[in-house]
Amino acid sequence: MASEFQRKKVGGVFRAMDLDGDGRLTQADFQALAHRWTAVAGSVPPERLVSVMTGWWPVLRAASGPDGDEAVSLDQVLHVVDGLGDLADAVAGTADAMFEAIDLNGDGLISRSEYGALIETWNGAPSTTDEIFPRLDLDGDGHLTRDEFRVHWTEFWAGDDPDAPGSYVFGALAE
Numbered sequence: 001m002a003s004e005f006q007r008k009k010v011g012g013v014f015r016a017m018d019l020d021g022d023g024r025l026t027q028a029d030f031q032a033l034a035h036r037w038t039a040v041a042g043s044v045p046p047e048r049l050v051s052v053m054t055g056w057w058p059v060l061r062a063a064s065g066p067d068g069d070e071a072v073s074l075d076q077v078l079h080v081v082d083g084l085g086d087l088a089d090a091v092a093g094t095a096d097a098m099f100e101a102i103d104l105n106g107d108g109l110i111s112r113s114e115y116g117a118l119i120e121t122w123n124g125a126p127s128t129t130d131e132i133f134p135r136l137d138l139d140g141d142g143h144l145t146r147d148e149f150r151v152h153w154t155e156f157w158a159g160d161d162p163d164a165p166g167s168y169v170f171g172a173l174a175e
Helices: 005-019 027-040 047-064 076-083 084-102 112-123 145-158
Strands: none
Touching: 005 027, 005 076, 005 112, 027 047, 027 112, 047 076, 047 084, 076 084, 084 112, 084 145
């Protein structure tokens, strides 16, 4: 069962994805997110990015049960999040695709400005990253490696530690 902290952090991403604000995600929301990302994507082939993004829709849709409609609630998303330990390869694959999308210049690293593009693309609005990026940049070298990003991505989706740097991979949590 999801903790209040998980509900808060995943809820922020959920609300950013819920384009019409009805409290439910649909396949159209996933397609819109994939479209936002292909518009800014770095070194990842657009078709791979779309496949990864929209590939999570059937997993979430299944969480609504056989009698569910064509939408999922935050509670249903959190139910899937509870089981992500069994989907480690899929989570890592998504992290890698997102890393490549964020790596706008294709140098194999995510800079502070590229990280800012991540936050803006997910949230649909500019957001300051001055306090968050240093938390993610564990060795303080001014960029995130693929391995650092994969750890943070997994911490966000499967973790429950408010002190873990990855808990803030999508930016500061709304109060």
